[in-house]
Amino acid sequence: MKESFKSLTWKQTVLLVSSTLFFAVAIFLIEIFLLVTDTREELSLTQRELIDSFEQPAINAIWALDDLLAAQTIQGILKVKHVSSALLELEDGSRFVSVNNGAPAANPEFFIKISSELFGDLKEVSRSLYRPFYTDANGNKELIGTLTVFYDTQELTSALISSLRFSLWATLARAFLLTLVLSVVFHRFLTQPIAKISEAIDKIDPESPAKNLLPVTRSHSNDELGVVISKLNQILAQFDTTQNKLRKMATRDPLTGLPNRTLLLETITVTIQRAKLQECRFALLFIDLDRFKNVNDSLGHDIGDQFLVRVARNLEIAVGQSGTVARLGGDEFVVLADSIESPNHAAELVDKLLIQLNVPMQLNEHTVHPAASIGIAIYPDDGLRAEDLIRHADIAMYSAKAAGSNQWAFFKPQMTERAAVRLRTEASLHDALENSEFLLHFQPKLDLKSGEVVGCEALIRWQKDGRLISPASFIPVAEETGIIIPIGRWVIEQSCKTIQQWKVKYNLAMPIAINVSSQQFQDSSLVPDIKQAALRYQIAPELLEIEITETSLMNDIESAIIKLNQLKAAGFGIAVDDFGTGYSSLSYLRRLPINTMKIDRGFVSDLPQESAIASTILMLGKQLDLSIVAEGIENEQQLEWLQKRGCEIGQGFYFSKPLAIDTFEANYLAANPNARETIS
Numbered sequence: 245m246k247e248s249f250k251s252l253t254w255k256q257t258v259l260l261v262s263s264t265l266f267f268a269v270a271i272f273l274i275e276i277f278l279l280v281t282d283t284r285e286e287l288s289l290t291q292r293e294l295i296d297s298f299e300q301p302a303i304n305a306i307w308a309l310d311d312l313l314a315a316q317t318i319q320g321i322l323k324v325k326h327v328s329s330a331l332l333e334l335e336d337g338s339r340f341v342s343v344n345n346g347a348p349a350a351n352p353e354f355f356i357k358i359s360s361e362l363f364g365d366l367k368e369v370s371r372s373l374y375r376p377f378y379t380d381a382n383g384n385k386e387l388i389g390t391l392t393v394f395y396d397t398q399e400l401t402s403a404l405i406s407s408l409r410f411s412l413w414a415t416l417a418r419a420f421l422l423t424l425v426l427s428v429v430f431h432r433f434l435t436q437p438i439a440k441i442s443e444a445i446d447k448i449d450p451e452s453p454a455k456n457l458l459p460v461t462r463s464h465s466n467d468e469l470g471v472v473i474s475k476l477n478q479i480l481a482q483f484d485t486t487q488n489k490l491r492k493m494a495t496r497d498p499l500t501g502l503p504n505r506t507l508l509l510e511t512i513t514v515t516i517q518r519a520k521l522q523e524c525r526f527a528l529l530f531i532d533l534d535r536f537k538n539v540n541d542s543l544g545h546d547i548g549d550q551f552l553v554r555v556a557r558n559l560e561i562a563v564g565q566s567g568t569v570a571r572l573g574g575d576e577f578v579v580l581a582d583s584i585e586s587p588n589h590a591a592e593l594v595d596k597l598l599i600q601l602n603v604p605m606q607l608n609e610h611t612v613h614p615a616a617s618i619g620i621a622i623y624p625d626d627g628l629r630a631e632d633l634i635r636h637a638d639i640a641m642y643s644a645k646a647a648g649s650n651q652w653a654f655f656k657p658q659m660t661e662r663a664a665v666r667l668r669t670e671a672s673l674h675d676a677l678e679n680s681e682f683l684l685h686f687q688p689k690l691d692l693k694s695g696e697v698v699g700c701e702a703l704i705r706w707q708k709d710g711r712l713i714s715p716a717s718f719i720p721v722a723e724e725t726g727i728i729i730p731i732g733r734w735v736i737e738q739s740c741k742t743i744q745q746w747k748v749k750y751n752l753a754m755p756i757a758i759n760v761s762s763q764q765f766q767d768s769s770l771v772p773d774i775k776q777a778a779l780r781y782q783i784a785p786e787l788l789e790i791e792i793t794e795t796s797l798m799n800d801i802e803s804a805i806i807k808l809n810q811l812k813a814a815g816f817g818i819a820v821d822d823f824g825t826g827y828s829s830l831s832y833l834r835r836l837p838i839n840t841m842k843i844d845r846g847f848v849s850d851l852p853q854e855s856a857i858a859s860t861i862l863m864l865g866k867q868l869d870l871s872i873v874a875e876g877i878e879n880e881q882q883l884e885w886l887q888k889r890g891c892e893i894g895q896g897f898y899f900s901k902p903l904a905i906d907t908f909e910a911n912y913l914a915a916n917p918n919a920r921e922t923i924s
């Protein structure tokens with residue numbers, strides 16, 4: 245049961261009243277005791293004096309048998325205070341003279357009892373009277389009578405009580421006054437300040453404890469109460485600081501200081517409520533950096549962190565007052581653009597963001613070219629809840645990323661389906677190998693001078709439910725789950741088998757390039773796998789070229805060199821794929837035992853307008869005596885530019901898309917047994 249609240253003042257008054265009353269009663273009892281003792285002492289003294297002074301006249305009166313004198317004598321006794329009667333008896337016990345003051349007042353029983361308790365033993369006093377001037381031969385006196393004086397003890401008791409009555413009232417009045425004064429003093433000096441502290445404590449907001457600190461009154465600044473208050477204030481201030489720190493830690497990303505997911509969700513929820521009231525829209529941008537993994541893997545995590553911080557600042561600058569930037573983790577950022585009213589407006593902001601983001605960054609001695617993919621979701625069209633908006637912007641971002649670097653996309657409901665596919669991919673990849681759902685497509689590589697097909701690249705496809713799934717959508721998932729290792733083994737096996745079959749079927753030595761993913765490259769079974777497959781199908785090692793992305797090589801350069809040397813020593817060709825995206829340093833490139841460099845499609849697609857990077861790679865290739873393959877040639881202008889700059893080999897849709905094996909054979913092997921194709 246909950247105890248009801250009782251004020252401190254009330255408790256203190258009750259305590260004061262009861263303790264003063266207790267002491268008043270105790271003192272009063274002592275007073276009674278002392279008074280009774282005093283009275284009794286005084287009474288016995290007066291009794292002795294009285295008897296002493298009336299002894300001689302009484303002896304005289306009895307000796308002379310003078311009853312007149314006797315009467316006079318004891319009449320005199322009666323005048324003494326509290327004496328009720330007196331009696332003179334002869335030696336034989338017969339009464340000689342007696343007098344009394346009349347009947348005593350009728351008192352209640354208990355009063356009589358009290359008075360006999362207090363003074364019962366002093367009720368009467370008597371003295372034996374002896375014959376004057378006479379002693380017999382033995383020295384004995386002769387008894388002639390007795391004088392007895394009786395006291396009215398009840399009268400004595402009532403006199404005592406009436407004097408005590410006054411003392412009782414005085415004690416009570418004193419106690420009452422003392423209680424009153426002490427209550428007021430204690431209340432003003434102690435209880436009231438404590439009550440004020442309790443009120444102030446009541447007002448403390450646990451969310452911001454330092455906002456309402458407790459007041460220190462001047463009268464208590466130098467006592468225990470003052471110490472308690474200032475200590476409490478110190479604790480509150482400390483609590484406030486800790487709480488702020490915790491709040492910051494819980495809601496901020498420690499690396500960039502930007503709001504984290506928790507704070508972002510809160511902010512979006514508030515923005516949604518406001519937008520609902522004002523019936524307006526706002527945009528949510530999901531930003532994922534392109535090739536951030538490359539920066540991290542090739543330049544190290546410290547530079548990766550610096551890079552993220554710089555990106556965060558650039559985003560904040562670009563967004564300015566039009567929204568909030570948050571970091572979800574990794575290379576994912578979200579911009580809540582609450583002042584964006586229309587999709588056009590959002591697109592303008594995204595363009596502005598990309599321009600700001602794309603500014604090259606100097607990180608130590610490295611120049612990094614940041615790029616990002618952005619997905620846009622609009623409230624309320626693309627979701628009514630914070631989580632839905634983030635999810636949909638994320639899905640749109642994936643779609644933008646699939647379209648290439650520095651792209652953006654608005655969310656469309658059909659994209660959700662694609663995101664779900666990604667999840668399902670993971671689940672069904674496990675069975676794909678056993679169900680033989682993978683196949684290889686082949687894209688020809690041509691000598692740009694002669695137009696001859698000099699080889700091809702094997703590109704994996706996943707045939708699922710009658711559709712061909714691109715490696716871009718399942719290779720990352722396969723890498724995440726580790727299934728890439730058996731898949732990679734299958735590609736090696738299949739490619740070696742194909743080389744052998746073409747040899748048998750067309751008497752042609754057609755080199756095939758295979759892609760090896762970063763994880764697969766790190767796996768210790770890679771080199772033995774390749775060697776064993778080549779042996780099993782009895783193929784010349786130079787017909788199998790291994791394509792490794794620049795980023796995988798830079799992950800662990802020393803062990804990469806060892807592995808590549810083993811492959812090179814066995815005679816296999818080695819190509820660096822997607823060259824230009826991985827920030828390799830020149831000194832490392834020199835040490836890598838490679839034959840071929842493949843210019844990334846991204847730089848070829850910029851041709852001929854932006855040709856600086858392609859030119860540099862071509863020059864570098866010449867200097868290092870490497871053969872250069874240009875990837876993703878799509879048009880005549882690109883081809884011409886590359887031909888003019890002496891690029892030897894090319895690959896791209898301009899010549900052919902990757903083809904199913906039958907088509908590839910029909911187009912390039914069967915039709916022309918020498919596998920020669922001229923460029924028109």
Ligand code: C2E
Nearest residue numbers: 703704714715716735759760761876877878895896897898
């Ligand atoms: P990659 O090794 O750089 O392969 C070239 C990609 O560019 C291929 O995409 C190809 O179809 C595409 N491509 C070629 N010419 C053009 C062009 O002119 N224009 C455009 N827009 N694209 C062109 P694909 O087949 O989708 O493969 C994508 C990536 O998946 C490959 O990039 C490679 O990194 C990876 N990959 C493919 N097969 C395998 C494999 O068997 N194992 C591993 N680990 N990765 C693979």
Ligand code: MG
Nearest residue numbers: 701759791821
């Ligand atoms: Mg490749």
Ligand code: MG
Nearest residue numbers: 821822842875
């Ligand atoms: Mg490539």
